[in-house]
Amino acid sequence: MVDITEHFLELVRLAATDLPPDVEISLTQALEREKTGSAARGALETILKNVEIARRDSTPICQDTGTPIFYVYYPEGWSTRRLRAQIESAVAKATQRTYLRPNSVDPLSGKNSGDNLGGNYFPTIHFEEVEGDTLTVDLMLKGGGCENVGAQYSLPNTALGAGRDLTGVRKVVLDAVHKAQGKGCAPGILGIAIGGDRGSSYLASKEVLFGKIAEDNSDPQLAELETRLTEEANQLGIGPMGFGGQTTVLGTKITSLNRLPASYFVSVSYMCWAYRRRRMIFKDGEVQYE
Numbered sequence: 001m002v003d004i005t006e007h008f009l010e011l012v013r014l015a016a017t018d019l020p021p022d023v024e025i026s027l028t029q030a031l032e033r034e035k036t037g038s039a040a041r042g043a044l045e046t047i048l049k050n051v052e053i054a055r056r057d058s059t060p061i062c063q064d065t066g067t068p069i070f071y072v073y074y075p076e077g078w079s080t081r082r083l084r085a086q087i088e089s090a091v092a093k094a095t096q097r098t099y100l101r102p103n104s105v106d107p108l109s110g111k112n113s114g115d116n117l118g119g120n121y122f123p124t125i126h127f128e129e130v131e132g133d134t135l136t137v138d139l140m141l142k143g144g145g146c147e148n149v150g151a152q153y154s155l156p157n158t159a160l161g162a163g164r165d166l167t168g169v170r171k172v173v174l175d176a177v178h179k180a181q182g183k184g185c186a187p188g189i190l191g192i193a194i195g196g197d198r199g200s201s202y203l204a205s206k207e208v209l210f211g212k213i214a215e216d217n218s219d220p221q222l223a224e225l226e227t228r229l230t231e232e233a234n235q236l237g238i239g240p241m242g243f244g245g246q247t248t249v250l251g252t253k254i255t256s257l258n259r260l261p262a263s264y265f266v267s268v269s270y271m272c273w274a275y276r277r278r279r280m281i282f283k284d285g286e287v288q289y290e
């Protein structure tokens, strides 16, 4: 099998240092909504300046370079064992070159591995075999601060008056945004999964964050809920970095999974403004990045 470690390394560099255009545009639009001289506008100006410097100098967009989460869609015949080895090697090289901060610590001793590797879950790599001859790899770097404010609700939730319907979903998601204020580095993006079990629901709430901010949801009910939640979250007045203002979230992405009749989970993955996700497409020896 061909060695594409260097392509994986470039994927990691891009994800860590070059914010995707749709996120930067969304942050710029948020800045234009804030009053001149306000703390919110100042926070967004600093964020955007930082994004520019990171891109120019190939330095991390944020000091927390997050958990690397890979999704590998591979054609028949590729070895997942070798792909894993190449990805891990690229992650270790990216750490040496300081695109990534050493972020992987032993859960019990707290000892840092120094190279962003550790067991089977750091980095996290999901594999799925696909038709055709194109290898597609998505990478997200998920910051720790925003991960800490993720939440899962089991409906009905009597304390919040949230039943097993989309009104109940709205109530618990807004509760999660409210609780995240001052943490998680707003403006964020909400990844929401309705249904599934506890594990699949949380996983899907992260997977939905691989989509572009402005991409329309193919389900009209969920599309409407996405728009409404973004508007309502922005009425909370939390604002960029919690300084107050118009933009608490840049967008909302929702997916749904079949569930057991006995369960109704709503999982919220909060992604900070450092919404680092990149894609690599490898076909016929040629590589492209998005």
Ligand code: SF4
Pocket (backbone or CB within 6 Å): 062, 063, 064, 065, 066, 142, 143, 144, 145, 146, 147, 184, 185, 272, 273, 274
């Ligand atoms: S939550 Fe995001 S922006 Fe905030 S410190 Fe972590 S990675 Fe950086």
